[in-house]
Amino acid sequence: MDGVLVIDKPKGPTSFDVVRQVxxxxxxKKVGHTGTLDPMATGVLPLCLGEAxxxxxxxxxxxxxYDAVVxxxxxxxxxxxxxxxxxxxxVPPLTTALLEDVLGRFRGTFxxxxxxxxxxxxxxxxxxxxxxxxxxxxxxxxxVTVYDLxxxxxxxxxxxxxxxxxxxxxxxxxxxxIGRALGCGAHLExxxxxxxxxxxxxxxxxxxxxxGLLQDGTxxxxxxxxxxxxxxLPAVRVNEADAQRVSxxxxxxxPSLPGRVRVLGPADALLAVAEVVRGRLRYLxxxx
Numbered sequence: 001m002d003g004v005l006v007i008d009k010p011k012g013p014t015s016f017d018v019v020r021q022v023x024x025x026x027x028x029k030k031v032g033h034t035g036t037l038d039p040m041a042t043g044v045l046p047l048c049l050g051e052a053x054x055x056x057x058x059x060x061x062x063x064x065x066y067d068a069v070v071x072x073x074x075x076x077x078x079x080x081x082x083x084x085x086x087x088x089x090x091v092p093p094l095t096t097a098l099l100e101d102v103l104g105r106f107r108g109t110f111x112x113x114x115x116x117x118x119x120x121x122x123x124x125x126x127x128x129x130x131x132x133x134x135x136x137x138x139x140x141x142x143x144v145t146v147y148d149l150x151x152x153x154x155x156x157x158x159x160x161x162x163x164x165x166x167x168x169x170x171x172x173x174x175x176x177x178i179g180r181a182l183g184c185g186a187h188l189e190x191x192x193x194x195x196x197x198x199x200x201x202x203x204x205x206x207x208x209x210x211x212g213l214l215q216d217g218t219x220x221x222x223x224x225x226x227x228x229x230x231x232x233l234p235a236v237r238v239n240e241a242d243a244q245r246v247s248x249x250x251x252x253x254x255p256s257l258p259g260r261v262r263v264l265g266p267a268d269a270l271l272a273v274a275e276v277v278r279g280r281l282r283y284l285x286x287x288x
Contacts, residue, residue, distance in 0.1 A: 001028060002050035003223030004059070008204035009037050009045040009193075018207060022047055025210055026219075034059040035167075035196055040082050043193035044204050052226045054285055058260065058273055059229055061167055062197020063147065069190035070159040070175040072182065078117040079172035080188040089184045091157045099151055099159065102181045106174060107149050111141035115173050144169040158189070198231050199224070226287070227270035233262045236281070238271070246271045247288040251280040260284065 009018055015036045023031040030053045034046045043066075048056040072091045076083030092098075114120045116136055145166040152160040159178070163171060172188045179186025194201050205213070205222055213219040234257045238245075242252045243265035254261070254276050263272040263281060271288050274281040 001026060001220065001223065002052055003225055004034075004052050004199070004229045005047045005049055005219075005223055006199045006203045006205060007045045007047055007210075008201065008206045009042055010207055011042050012039055013207075014039050015045060018045060019047065021207070022049075022210065025214060032056045035064065037193060038080065038082075038172075038191070040080060041191040041193060043191075044196045044199055044201055045193070046196055046199045046224075046229070048229075049223070051287065052229065054287055055226060055230060055273060058233070058285070059197050062232055063164060063166055063195070064169065064193060064197075065148075065164040065195035066162070066171050067152075067192045067194055068161045068163060068171050068175065068188060070161060070178060070186050071189040072157045072159065072179060072186045073184050074187060075176065075179060075185035076187045078187075079115045079170075079176045081190075083117070083187070087185050091184045092182060094154055094156065096151070096154075098182075099154060102178060103149050103151060103161075105181060106177065107146050109143060109145045112144045112170065112173055112177075113139050113141045115170055115176070142168060146174075159186075162194075164195070198229065227262065227264070227268065230262050230270070230273065233260050233273070235264050236261045236274070236276070237264045237268075240266055243269075243271055243288075246281070246283070246286065249283055249286055251282065253279055254281045 007018060015033045019031050019033055028050060030050050032048050032053045034048060034056050037045055046059060073088060074085050075087045077086050122137060146163060148164040150162040152162055171191055175186050175188040236254045238252060245252050246263055256279060257276050261274055261276060262270060263274050265271045272283050272286045274283045
């Protein structure tokens with residue numbers, strides 16, 4: 001079974017728990033996810049099955065979108081509702097004008113410091129491992145981009161936001177930073193991922209439905225083909241002769257395109273992921 005199975009992750013399990021459960025249900029070894037969701041988060045979690053695991057790293061490069069609930073007035077050590085409250089402060093009177101002014105600071109490209117409770121590695125260790133051991137270290141900021149940040153609704157102490165952002169963006173840290181900007185502190189109370197690269201909630205399958213679809217033989221219909229999973233990459237098509245060269249890792253001529261490309265052979269079969277360098281393909285992963 002090869003392809004991408006888009007799961008609507010429920011609240012509670014980790015992304016790795018979902019991988020283990022699907023691996024056990026399908027009785028296949030090669031299963032991997034394409035971007036961690038915290039246990040409290042729900043929504044789009046694409047799983048690469050079989051040969052699709054070869055391109056999982058390219059799928060993670062896609063943009064993400066979320067619906068988020070931010071609770072104002074309290075900070076936590078994890079920056080979300082699962083942590084311990086570390087500080088509290090009164091929430092100022094909120095208006096649309098005030099909130100839009102604050103949110104405007106978090107649109108576009110800027111530097112963000114990853115939270116201690118995260119899977120980011122520093123010195124070979126995950127930050128959450130250090131955090132659980134009671135350590136807090138200085139973290140280097142990383143450049144991120146927020147393409148859209150929409151205020152959906154708000155009350156006296158709660159905001160509802162929609163965010164579309166680049167890979168590596170922490171919505172928990174956005175909540176924390178918004179709280180600091182308002183002077184009252186905040187944490188992430190709820191999070192639902194609505195898009196991950198080319199995958200959306202419309203394609204997502206509730207995890208609880210997997211056993212039934214597997215039993216009646218219809219699960220395979222829900223798999224996204226490997227080539228379709230990389231549809232965000234421009235396509236370079238080669239003929240039969242060049243397809244043979246690609247399969248042996250021999251560079252072939254290609255039109256100049258920015259960034260990474262899909263290399264497609266006859267009948268649009270996905271042959272490789274590559275970059276075009278000086279008019280020739282430089283392969284990042286050959287799939288045939």
